[in-house]
Amino acid sequence: MTEIFGIPTQALFGQLLIGLINGSFYALLSLGLAVIFGLLNIINFAHGAQYMLGAFCAYFLLNKWGLGYWWALVIAPIAVGITGVIIERTMLKPLYKLDHLYGLLLTFGLALVIQGLFRNEFGSSGLPYPITKELTGGHNLGFMFLPTYRAWVIVASLAICLATWFMIERTRLGAYLRAATENPQLVQAFGINVPRMITLTYGFGVGLAALAGVMAGPIYQVSPQMGADLIIVVFAVVVIGGMGSIMGSIVTGFGLGVIEGLTKVFYPEASNTVIFIIMAIVLLIKPAGLFGTQK
Amino acid sequence: MILEVRGLHAWYGESHILHGVDFDVAEGEVVTLLGRNGAGKTTTLKSIMGMVARRQGSIRFKGEELIHLTSYKVARRGVAFCPEERGIFASLDVEENLLLPPRIAEGGLSVERVFELFPNLKERLRSQGTKLSGGEQQMLAIGRILRTGAHLLLLDEPTEGLAPVIVQQIGRTIAELKQHGFTILLVEQNFRFAQKIADRHYIVEHGRVVDMVPGAELEANMGRVHQYLGV
Numbered sequence: 001m002t003e004i005f006g007i008p009t010q011a012l013f014g015q016l017l018i019g020l021i022n023g024s025f026y027a028l029l030s031l032g033l034a035v036i037f038g039l040l041n042i043i044n045f046a047h048g049a050q051y052m053l054g055a056f057c058a059y060f061l062l063n064k065w066g067l068g069y070w071w072a073l074v075i076a077p078i079a080v081g082i083t084g085v086i087i088e089r090t091m092l093k094p095l096y097k098l099d100h101l102y103g104l105l106l107t108f109g110l111a112l113v114i115q116g117l118f119r120n121e122f123g124s125s126g127l128p129y130p131i132t133k134e135l136t137g138g139h140n141l142g143f144m145f146l147p148t149y150r151a152w153v154i155v156a157s158l159a160i161c162l163a164t165w166f167m168i169e170r171t172r173l174g175a176y177l178r179a180a181t182e183n184p185q186l187v188q189a190f191g192i193n194v195p196r197m198i199t200l201t202y203g204f205g206v207g208l209a210a211l212a213g214v215m216a217g218p219i220y221q222v223s224p225q226m227g228a229d230l231i232i233v234v235f236a237v238v239v240i241g242g243m244g245s246i247m248g249s250i251v252t253g254f255g256l257g258v259i260e261g262l263t264k265v266f267y268p269e270a271s272n273t274v275i276f277i278i279m280a281i282v283l284l285i286k287p288a289g290l291f292g293t294q295k
Numbered sequence: 296m297i298l299e300v301r302g303l304h305a306w307y308g309e310s311h312i313l314h315g316v317d318f319d320v321a322e323g324e325v326v327t328l329l330g331r332n333g334a335g336k337t338t339t340l341k342s343i344m345g346m347v348a349r350r351q352g353s354i355r356f357k358g359e360e361l362i363h364l365t366s367y368k369v370a371r372r373g374v375a376f377c378p379e380e381r382g383i384f385a386s387l388d389v390e391e392n393l394l395l396p397p398r399i400a401e402g403g404l405s406v407e408r409v410f411e412l413f414p415n416l417k418e419r420l421r422s423q424g425t426k427l428s429g430g431e432q433q434m435l436a437i438g439r440i441l442r443t444g445a446h447l448l449l450l451d452e453p454t455e456g457l458a459p460v461i462v463q464q465i466g467r468t469i470a471e472l473k474q475h476g477f478t479i480l481l482v483e484q485n486f487r488f489a490q491k492i493a494d495r496h497y498i499v500e501h502g503r504v505v506d507m508v509p510g511a512e513l514e515a516n517m518g519r520v521h522q523y524l525g526v
């Protein structure tokens with residue numbers, strides 16, 4: 001068996017793979033948070049709960065209507081996105097005149113309520129979600145075994161992240177979004193329906209969280225607190241990457257997943273805290289985050 | 296009359312800024328609002344544009360009442376606004392800034408025509424919008440609303456803080472736009488500049504229009520105007 005730095009390659013690449021998988025979810029979730037924060041100036045604390053809703057939506061689609069994984073990938077983001085649109089229209093919108101803190105408090109409260117309701121109904125143990133048959137199995141790459149589903153999650157989330165980045169940085173719609181982030185009054189005076197754009201942006205960010213939830217089901221199981229566990233780390237990722245930076249959240253998400261995985265190999269005792277240690281260091285040296293700009 | 300403003304009141308929060316503004320602009324005219332700092336000129340333009348939340352009175356554009364419309368609807372009726380602070384977006388390059396306002400009607404200038412008016416812009420398309428000089432930013436701010444097909448242009452102090460050659464260039468541009476059939480409502484402090492290009496001048500004071508001077512008579516009425524503007 002080959003070794004690198006005295007570590008068997010199987011173990012090293014295995015942890016690297018786990019790191020990339022975790023990083024995929026960090027990136028997808030922090031990307032949604034960044035998009036929402038950019039335009040709405042609200043830190044969406046309900047993001048973890050909405051990720052969990054995506055996973056449960058997939059679970060219900062399969063167990064109540066017999067609609068499988070591919071259907072869930074399409075339906076869950078739309079359905080959960082629509083709940084996001086309703087939340088924005090009915091609850092967030094009246095808060096824009098007030099301090100941003102109120103938006104944060106509202107979404108934090110929503111997260112507690114949604115997670116509480118699901119815990120009452122489904123308890124705390126995880127529900128299994130099977131890997132769809134097209135993505136079962138795996139490949140022996142020689143130096144490691146690569147399960148197909150995990151490869152799919154990494155590739156799919158990377159593709160979604162890059163497509164989102166492209167849409168925001170390189171298209172006309174994205175130009176509206178960037179301009180409205182800077183000066184919504186003026187963009188609106190050019191004839192663009194900015195309030196509707198804000199609503200749809202929140203719906204899109206929430207939909208991304210739900211999409212991540214669907215993809216997470218077969219890996220982590222479906223449970224009411226799956227989002228709460230993850231979102232704490234994701235907030236650290238967002239702080240490290242820089243609030244509101246699109247590329248920052250993608251790079252930092254994948255990067256920190258990998259760093260966390262490697263820490264598990266070389267110094268397992270620190271693997272749960274390494275991200276928070278990095279956060280503390282970044283906050284000391286570059287308070288706006290690695291990719292952020294001071295406002 | 297393409298624009299008729301009657302008894303326009305506007306508030307920022309609790310402060311009552313406009314106290315019944317009345318004036319008209321006819322199709323194809325260049326009309327200026329003159330007045331001291333804080334008189335309410337910008338607030339008048341923003342109220343027409345629907346950018347001031349609390350307003351009252353009547354703003355008729357091509358016969359249609361605008362007073363209750365939000366700003367994106369006003370824009371889609373064919374009114375375009377170029378703000379005093381120019382409003383160039385830092386996260387957009389020059390080309391994106393230029394193409395940002397959507398076309399709302401036929402008859403706007405083509406991008407090539409905008410480049411003919413402002414050749415500087417063509418050379419800087421890939422630059423970040425806010426990296427342009429003050430004069431270039433002003434050209435960009437004017438250029439981007441010419442493409443949209445809007446009929447009525449609201450320009451807030453387009454010459455503020457610019458070098459004399461650039462002021463002249465903007466003066467020539469406004470004259471060309473008038474030729475082209477645009478109607479222009481212009482806020483100006485520089486009435487030497489306004490004098491050359493405007494058909495009529497309204498004097499704004501403490502949130503009211505207090506006087507009107509036809510362009511041809513400005514010279515003869517300098518004493519009066521100086522008194523209003525305190526220069």
Ligand SMILES: Nc1ncnc2c1ncn2[C@@H]1O[C@H](COP(=O)(O)OP(=O)(O)OP(=O)(O)O)[C@@H](O)[C@H]1O
Pocket residue numbers: 307310312330331332333334335336337338339379484
């Ligand atoms: N956003 C705002 N909130 C509160 N008051 C404002 C606001 N904008 C302007 N004002 C006040 O309204 C009054 C009119 O301002 P406005 O900007 O319309 O003046 P102006 O004639 O354009 O002046 P200037 O020549 O300096 O641009 C001023 O007293 C100003 O302090």
Ligand SMILES: [Mg+2]
Pocket residue numbers: 336337338379451
């Ligand atoms: Mg002003």
